[in-house]
Amino acid sequence: MLTITDDLSAFTLAAGEPFILDLRFHDADGAAMPLAGRAFALSFHDHDRVAHAAINGEIVADGEGDRVRFARDGRLSESLYGWPLIVELAERYRHGRDVIARGTLTILPSAGEVVSLDGAAIAGQGWRVTIRAGTDGAAPVFARTRIPFDAPSAPMLAALSLAAGAWTVDVAVDLPVTGTTPNTLLAATLPPGLTIADGRIVGAPAVAGPAEITLVETLAGAGNSPRTTVIAIIVAAAPVAADAVLPPHPIGPVDLGTQTAIGLRMMVAEPYMVGARFRRATNTADFWFRMTDAENGVIFRIVDDDHYRLIRVAGGVQSSIGGYEYRTFSPPLVAAPDTAFVELRVAADGSVAFFQNGIRISAKVDAAFLDAIQPRGYGVRFAVTIGPAMANVTAGSLAPPLEIHGATIDPATRRIDLAIGYVGTPDAYDYAIGGGAWAAARTLSSAQAGQAVLRLPALAAGIAGDVSIALRQRNAPAASASITVSV
Numbered sequence: 001m002l003t004i005t006d007d008l009s010a011f012t013l014a015a016g017e018p019f020i021l022d023l024r025f026h027d028a029d030g031a032a033m034p035l036a037g038r039a040f041a042l043s044f045h046d047h048d049r050v051a052h053a054a055i056n057g058e059i060v061a062d063g064e065g066d067r068v069r070f071a072r073d074g075r076l077s078e079s080l081y082g083w084p085l086i087v088e089l090a091e092r093y094r095h096g097r098d099v100i101a102r103g104t105l106t107i108l109p110s111a112g113e114v115v116s117l118d119g120a121a122i123a124g125q126g127w128r129v130t131i132r133a134g135t136d137g138a139a140p141v142f143a144r145t146r147i148p149f150d151a152p153s154a155p156m157l158a159a160l161s162l163a164a165g166a167w168t169v170d171v172a173v174d175l176p177v178t179g180t181t182p183n184t185l186l187a188a189t190l191p192p193g194l195t196i197a198d199g200r201i202v203g204a205p206a207v208a209g210p211a212e213i214t215l216v217e218t219l220a221g222a223g224n225s226p227r228t229t230v231i232a233i234i235v236a237a238a239p240v241a242a243d244a245v246l247p248p249h250p251i252g253p254v255d256l257g258t259q260t261a262i263g264l265r266m267m268v269a270e271p272y273m274v275g276a277r278f279r280r281a282t283n284t285a286d287f288w289f290r291m292t293d294a295e296n297g298v299i300f301r302i303v304d305d306d307h308y309r310l311i312r313v314a315g316g317v318q319s320s321i322g323g324y325e326y327r328t329f330s331p332p333l334v335a336a337p338d339t340a341f342v343e344l345r346v347a348a349d350g351s352v353a354f355f356q357n358g359i360r361i362s363a364k365v366d367a368a369f370l371d372a373i374q375p376r377g378y379g380v381r382f383a384v385t386i387g388p389a390m391a392n393v394t395a396g397s398l399a400p401p402l403e404i405h406g407a408t409i410d411p412a413t414r415r416i417d418l419a420i421g422y423v424g425t426p427d428a429y430d431y432a433i434g435g436g437a438w439a440a441a442r443t444l445s446s447a448q449a450g451q452a453v454l455r456l457p458a459l460a461a462g463i464a465g466d467v468s469i470a471l472r473q474r475n476a477p478a479a480s481a482s483i484t485v486s487v
Helices: 074-080 367-373
Strands: 010-014 019-026 039-045 051-056 058-062 065-072 085-093 096-108 123-132 141-150 173-178 185-189 194-197 200-203 209-218 227-235 254-257 264-266 272-278 285-293 296-303 307-314 317-320 340-346 352-356 379-384 393-397 402-409 416-422 429-433 439-445 451-456 466-473 476-486
Touching: 039 065, 051 065, 051 074, 074 096, 185 194, 296 352, 402 466, 402 476, 416 466, 416 476, 429 451
Parallel strands: 010 096, 019 123
Antiparallel strands: 019 065, 039 051, 039 085, 058 065, 085 096, 123 141, 173 200, 185 209, 194 200, 209 227, 254 393, 264 379, 272 340, 272 393, 285 296, 285 379, 296 307, 307 317, 340 352, 402 416, 416 451, 429 439, 429 466, 439 451, 466 476
């Protein structure tokens, strides 16, 4: 049990017992002195001024005025056992300290009724010392009273919360967890895309829909540790309105009526075919192929009803390519009075040939020859010159209205990007996973008509293996495609 002399010149305490000392300061008239804004400390050091421990005083107000409490459980005396120590009571100032009293401390071997060292409960007796200022410069007067020591109640962890904020897929989140207690350990179970760092929820939600954030706060000695707080949130899907605009793309065959030309048609790298339907073969048709721009390319020109020429275009100037003039179609193109559909098809190996109603009617021009006469470009256009006998012309792409060219999966976020080709004028696209419900897909880019990248939100954790993805055009659901990806 702690014992002290009247003037604080000697302290005695058994190892493992708690330390408690209350100090009151009175002026010369006996009135309690206010202590707000002041700081006091008890320090324990050896005769070489090597510090071994210190207790910062806690200012406490009660009905009798302010007092300073110094309290530590039995771990303090246990740690100081065996050291001849000096105790100093001092008031701290910004640039130093003022020693009020100094004494020795003796730690004795453990006695009976030694309290536990775990800090969960402290019991015993302590001292309250009143220090009254002396009059006319006289030494201060010390008076001590034994007091019962009630252990401070165990701290209680408060409910945690998050500042209000909008939660949206792919939108960054950086919110502090409020209500935490100092020195606690904070852990969290979070929706995909989010993490906890330095007491803040950071990241970007990856999955739309209702979700929960579970926060677990742990503090040794707290009465309700660990404390779990569950916060319900709603993560909104990324707004479709923010999608890139899908440029219009010609869809065919289209009845052009009496026309003299058909406009530029951008193409992608895979095999494709373009064509013109006309009634009489005595009219010419120009197919522009592999253009680097509108003034440079290669023309396949149908002449009469059974020949074609190969013409190079450089800087807008046409020049015939030797060796391919007047190549004969077999059978001839004559189809009057019926209509014929003439196509220029590009095979997977880059070779080119003409087809009439699905039958090849020309020699094959290989890719190496085409590359030799003109650098590869990015598109095809074709024009039909209409003669007097032409009643109408229909033309356009035979490509399907929607194709999925490939899928890219981000292993970290589990998002899927689909590269697509399209025709027509789609407004947006919806997707479905494994035959499930339809949901909006984001259009990330569509700078070139006929091509776009669609982003799907992160796959749920339980989805793995081969996964089928269906895609449909929102304003024309019949335009659909599907792909299987391995997750």
